[in-house]
Amino acid sequence: MLGIFERLAAHFGPLHWWPSDSPFEVAVGAILTQNTNWKNVEKAIANLKQAVALCPSGIKALAREELEELIRPSGFFRQKAERLQLFVDYLFTNHQGSLERLLAGPLDDVRQKLLALKGIGPETADSILLYGGHQPSFVVDAYTRRLLSRLEILHGKESYEQIRALFMDQLPHEPEMFNEFHALIVEECKTFCRKKPLCPSCPLVDMCPFATQSG
Ligand code: SF4
Numbered sequence: 001m002l003g004i005f006e007r008l009a010a011h012f013g014p015l016h017w018w019p020s021d022s023p024f025e026v027a028v029g030a031i032l033t034q035n036t037n038w039k040n041v042e043k044a045i046a047n048l049k050q051a052v053a054l055c056p057s058g059i060k061a062l063a064r065e066e067l068e069e070l071i072r073p074s075g076f077f078r079q080k081a082e083r084l085q086l087f088v089d090y091l092f093t094n095h096q097g098s099l100e101r102l103l104a105g106p107l108d109d110v111r112q113k114l115l116a117l118k119g120i121g122p123e124t125a126d127s128i129l130l131y132g133g134h135q136p137s138f139v140v141d142a143y144t145r146r147l148l149s150r151l152e153i154l155h156g157k158e159s160y161e162q163i164r165a166l167f168m169d170q171l172p173h174e175p176e177m178f179n180e181f182h183a184l185i186v187e188e189c190k191t192f193c194r195k196k197p198l199c200p201s202c203p204l205v206d207m208c209p210f211a212t213q214s215g
Contacts (some may be wrong), residue, residue, distance in 0.1 A: 001166065001167060001170040001171055002170070002171065003207070004151070004204065004207075005171070005177070005180075005181050005184065007203050007204055007207075008181075008184035008185070008187075008188055008203060008204070009180065009184060010203070011203035012184055012187050012188070012191075014180065015180060015183040015184060015187060016179075016180075016183075017131070017179055017180075017182070017183035020131070020132075021054075022054075022055075023099050023100055023103060023128075023132035023133060024054065024055055024056060024099045024132070025045065025054055026127070026128060026131045026132035027087070027099055027128045027132050028045065028048065028054065028059075028084065029041055029045060030124045030127040030128050030131070030132075031080060031083050031084055031087065031119065031120070031124060032044050032045070032071060032074040032080055032084075033074075034076070034080070034119075034124065035075060035076055036074050036075040036076070040073050040074050040075060041074050043073035043074070044070065044071040044072070044073045044074040044077075047070040047071065047073070048070050048071070051066075051070055053067075053070065056088045056091050056092065056097045056098070056099065057097060059084055059085065059088045060085075060088050060089075060092065060097075064081055064082070064085065067081040067084065067085065068081040071084070079119070080119075082118075082119070083117075083118060083119035083120070086117060086118050086119070087117060087119075087120070090117055094113075099132065103128070103129070103132060103133030103135065104133075107129065107135045107136065107137060110129060110133065110135070111125055111126070111129060111137060114128060114129070121160075122140070122160045122161065122164070123139060123140060123141055123160070125137075126138065126139040126140070126164070127139050130175060130178055130179055130182070131179065134175045135175060136168075136173035136174060136175045136178055137164075137168075137178070138164050138167035138168055138171075138178050138181075138182070139178070139182045140160055140163045140164050140167075141182075141185075141186070143185050143186050143188075143189035143190075143193075144163060144182070144185050145163065146189060146193060147185055147188060147189055147193050148163065148166075150193060150197070150208060150209075150210035151204065151207070151208055151209070151210070152209045152210070153166070167181070188202075188203075188204070192204075197210070197211075199211035
């Protein structure tokens, strides 16, 4: 894992991901990005900012229909509005309306609390923990699965938790590194390891069984 990280870091340089003004904005983005692309999320977040509603009390003050309208560009807006309001209700009931208070707890404890909430799966929970809470929780996504499968580190049936454990077990638990590694995997998969891969130019070509087999 470390070798892959170093190779990608040398090729792409520092990426510094997930720009946001607050941990809450990260959490909202992590919920809204489910089943859509980031451009659509940006439009929804811009709407929330314009309505001065990108904070727990702002979301809480909105009627469901108002929230749905503001986040409509992110798709599945009814489902996502419900998830956001349940998330905010949870914060007010248990953490005085503060995401920072929730995220200040021990990693495994906070992760379990997030996973218990409706509509928050492991990728969303880990994104909130890593990018919002600065906690060392590796984020696994479809790009991670594709890249590791082609490198034959995965064999196809591994669960989210098994893939996450590969990173958690083999790397130092440093949020900056987990942040950067995930960003590098996404960049690698958008640039080279696409659905139709561009193996000859890929920085991992000499360590990749897929390239050898298909080349
Ligand atoms: S060599 Fe090809 S298949 Fe292997 S990681 Fe690079 S782009 Fe993907």
